[in-house]
Amino acid sequence: MSLVALAGNPNCGKTALFNAMTGGRQKVGNYPGVTVERKEGVANLDNRGSIRVLDLPGTYSLSPRTPDEEVTHDVLFGKLAGEEAPQAIVAVADATNLERSLGFVIELTQLKKPIVLALNMMDLAEKRGLKLDLKALERELGMKVIPTVAVDGQGREDLIERSLEMLSQVDRSTFIPHDFSEEAKDVHARFKRVDTILKASIQKQVARSVISEKIDHIVLHPFWGSLVLLVVLALVFQAVFTWSATPTEWIEGGVAWLGTQVGLFLGDGVLKSLVVDGIIAGVGGVVVFLPQIILLFLFVLLLEDSGYMARAAFLMDRVMGSVGLHGRAFIPLLSSFACAIPGVMATRTIENRRDRLTTILVAPLMTCSARLPVYSLLIAAFIPNKSVFLGLGLQGLVLLSLYVFAVVTALAVAYVFKRTLFKGEKPILLLELPTYKIPSWKSVLLGLRERAGLFIKRAGTVILSITVILWFLSSYPKAPVNATQPAIDYSYAGKIGHAIEPLIQPIGFDWRVGIAFIPGFAAREVMVSALATVYAVEGKDEEATAQSLGDTLAKNWSLATGLSLLAWYILAPQCLSTLAVVRRETNSWKWALFMLVYMTALAYLLSFVVYRVTIALGGG
Amino acid sequence: MQEIVVYLIVVGAGLHLLKHSRLHLAVAKIGSEWLLKRGQVKWAFRLRELFQTRSKRPDCH
Numbered sequence: 001m002s003l004v005a006l007a008g009n010p011n012c013g014k015t016a017l018f019n020a021m022t023g024g025r026q027k028v029g030n031y032p033g034v035t036v037e038r039k040e041g042v043a044n045l046d047n048r049g050s051i052r053v054l055d056l057p058g059t060y061s062l063s064p065r066t067p068d069e070e071v072t073h074d075v076l077f078g079k080l081a082g083e084e085a086p087q088a089i090v091a092v093a094d095a096t097n098l099e100r101s102l103g104f105v106i107e108l109t110q111l112k113k114p115i116v117l118a119l120n121m122m123d124l125a126e127k128r129g130l131k132l133d134l135k136a137l138e139r140e141l142g143m144k145v146i147p148t149v150a151v152d153g154q155g156r157e158d159l160i161e162r163s164l165e166m167l168s169q170v171d172r173s174t175f176i177p178h179d180f181s182e183e184a185k186d187v188h189a190r191f192k193r194v195d196t197i198l199k200a201s202i203q204k205q206v207a208r209s210v211i212s213e214k215i216d217h218i219v220l221h222p223f224w225g226s227l228v229l230l231v232v233l234a235l236v237f238q239a240v241f242t243w244s245a246t247p248t249e250w251i252e253g254g255v256a257w258l259g260t261q262v263g264l265f266l267g268d269g270v271l272k273s274l275v276v277d278g279i280i281a282g283v284g285g286v287v288v289f290l291p292q293i294i295l296l297f298l299f300v301l302l303l304e305d306s307g308y309m310a311r312a313a314f315l316m317d318r319v320m321g322s323v324g325l326h327g328r329a330f331i332p333l334l335s336s337f338a339c340a341i342p343g344v345m346a347t348r349t350i351e352n353r354r355d356r357l358t359t360i361l362v363a364p365l366m367t368c369s370a371r372l373p374v375y376s377l378l379i380a381a382f383i384p385n386k387s388v389f390l391g392l393g394l395q396g397l398v399l400l401s402l403y404v405f406a407v408v409t410a411l412a413v414a415y416v417f418k419r420t421l422f423k424g425e426k427p428i429l430l431l432e433l434p435t436y437k438i439p440s441w442k443s444v445l446l447g448l449r450e451r452a453g454l455f456i457k458r459a460g461t462v463i464l465s466i467t468v469i470l471w472f473l474s475s476y477p478k479a480p481v482n483a484t485q486p487a488i489d490y491s492y493a494g495k496i497g498h499a500i501e502p503l504i505q506p507i508g509f510d511w512r513v514g515i516a517f518i519p520g521f522a523a524r525e526v527m528v529s530a531l532a533t534v535y536a537v538e539g540k541d542e543e544a545t546a547q548s549l550g551d552t553l554a555k556n557w558s559l560a561t562g563l564s565l566l567a568w569y570i571l572a573p574q575c576l577s578t579l580a581v582v583r584r585e586t587n588s589w590k591w592a593l594f595m596l597v598y599m600t601a602l603a604y605l606l607s608f609v610v611y612r613v614t615i616a617l618g619g620g
Numbered sequence: 621m622q623e624i625v626v627y628l629i630v631v632g633a634g635l636h637l638l639k640h641s642r643l644h645l646a647v648a649k650i651g652s653e654w655l656l657k658r659g660q661v662k663w664a665f666r667l668r669e670l671f672q673t674r675s676k677r678p679d680c681h
Contacts, residue, residue, distance in 0.1 A: 269622045270622050270623055270626050271622040271625055271626055274626050274629065461636065461640070462636075462637070462640055464633070465633040465634075465636045465637045465640070466633075466637065468629055468630055468632075468633035469630065469633050469634060469637065472626075472630045522637075522641075576641075
């Protein structure tokens with residue numbers, strides 16, 4: 001099957017178009033730098049045929065400066081090892097910014113391949129007054145022009161049909177554009193030519209968006225913009241706690257009911273212990289946080305899609321620049337709030353290796369969604385649910401402060417790295433601000449479905465498997481007949497926990513936390529299911545087993561221990577997948593191990609300080 | 621009977637974790653290199669091919 005590549009500037013809607021053509025569900029975002037890898041899919045058009053479509057990272061020119069731009073360059077020129085060069089190109093242009101987009105389209109003509117031009121976001125451009133003579137534009141460029149609205153799928157069939165024609169030997173020659181070889185080489189000549197093309201084809205220019213400028217006047221203001229950002233974040237974290245309370249209670253009730261029913265059905269025995277104390281307690285302990293995960297991502301996706309996140313990046317550039325971080329680091333750091341893995345991969349948009357390494361090493365400090373179940377559990381157990389200021393709850397504020405503390409720590413660590421390991425000049429940020437848009441509900445709901453699906457899949461696979469293994473380790477070998485201690489003390493897990501205890505006792509953790517630490521290295525949220533399993537297996541009566549994990553922890557742990565574990569999770573590098581990705585992206589185990597060591601040391605130090613200070617203040 | 625079911629579930633979970641951790645890929649790589657050194661080219665490539673097609677990059681949320 002023949003291959004067509006989508007190429008264009010960042011944030012012109014290539015991935016949205018790719019999704020529309022192939023029915024794919026790749027992440028789209030209203031900011032540049034979302035796609036950093038090649039993505040492939042198949043586009044079908046009824047019975048007329050199929051083509052393979054390649055989505056490439058956005059680039060402003062064919063002279064690559066960053067690793068993601070290199071991917072685009074190498075694929076288009078057929079230089080990427082093991083990668084076939086595309087037979088034809090779909091150049092994607094942002095109709096609201098034709099001047100910039102067409103410069104790259106002209107550059108693409110030097111590939112001497114059939115090209116069609118997808119003029120994306122036409123609805124937005126027309127709404128802002130653009131009147132375009134498409135025939136004149138086609139004539140000037142020597143290529144077919146197809147107006148598209150990728151988010152609604154408009155222009156999809158036309159685009160696939162033209163792509164099929166481009167790839168057929170009969171029509172192929174009609175898609176070879178004009179020869180722009182002079183303009184492709186010289187940037188001044190290129191933009192002069194773009195000017196001529198636009199003069200011939202534009203009947204009415206896109207009007208400046210007055211509303212957008214007024215909004216930017218406030219949200220990009222150093223003081224008012226920072227205030228807006230703080231208020232937005234406070235509201236998000238408050239909503240994550242308050243709005244999720246009822247569905248969380250429903251799920252908790254459902255898990256407890258399921259445990260009782262399954263227990264009654266299975267009767268007493270080892271199988272009941274595995275299913276009720278192991279699987280239902282462990283997996284259920286994590287699944288109850290699904291509403292909070294969904295709410296957090298709902299807000300993140302809404303803010304991303306509206307175009308606000310890129311403004312937040314601009315606002316943060318002042319702060320990030322002061323510690324020596326590249327402004328482009330904002331997007332990787334922002335992505336790391338979902339998961340450090342896409343965050344680390346998103347650093348490919350940073351051209352300088354020193355800046356890129358600094359960003360990779362601090363990205364896992366951002367609060368990923370796997371930490372949310374741990375935070376929620378400990379906050380609900382140890383922080384009183386009371387209102388403190390203008391109706392804002394203390395629990396929501398503590399959650400916000402954990403996120404802020406992680407950001408501040410990441411900046412401080414970056415500051416140290418930039419002045420020791422990766423010395424260099426402060427880079428300048430050039431970031432294109434996307435147009436404000438009403439978020440597309442389809443895109444937001446798709447994003448939410450994907451996030452919720454991944455969370456549930458993870459709970460049903462990795463977390464379930466770890467829970468089963470942990471139950472086994474906590475239940476075997478059985479206690480002797482004349483045992484004086486709880487049965488778990490005689491188990492493998494109990495022995496491992498007791499062996500680790502001397503290491504973690506100075507920071508306030510006992511052997512039970514030690515048991516939960518080990519599987520917690522596979523993924524952070526597994527800590528919750530592991531604690532649920534350990535306490536359920538240890539539970540002496542049914543009442544204790546039926547108690548929610550939060551209540552159990554509040555009853556068994558001191559405030560100092562709870563806060564110390566919270567502190568540990570802000571900084572601890574407990575995620576093997578992240579370490580694997582850091583190794584892959586840096587091409588060396590050296591940096592992955594360095595990250596593991598420095599983050600563990602910081603986490604231990606912070607936990608120690610928090611534990612000791614809380615005890616000194618009477619919280620022991 | 622219950623004990624047997626429980627052991628089967630535990631073994632299944634262990635195998636799933638092994639697959640997820642991609643430990644089998646590392647073992648296959650080491651194994652195929654070991655076979656290559658001993659001149660067992662055919663078996664070395666068979667072992668590598670068996671797992672290579674199933675390799676995935678690590679993912680998270």
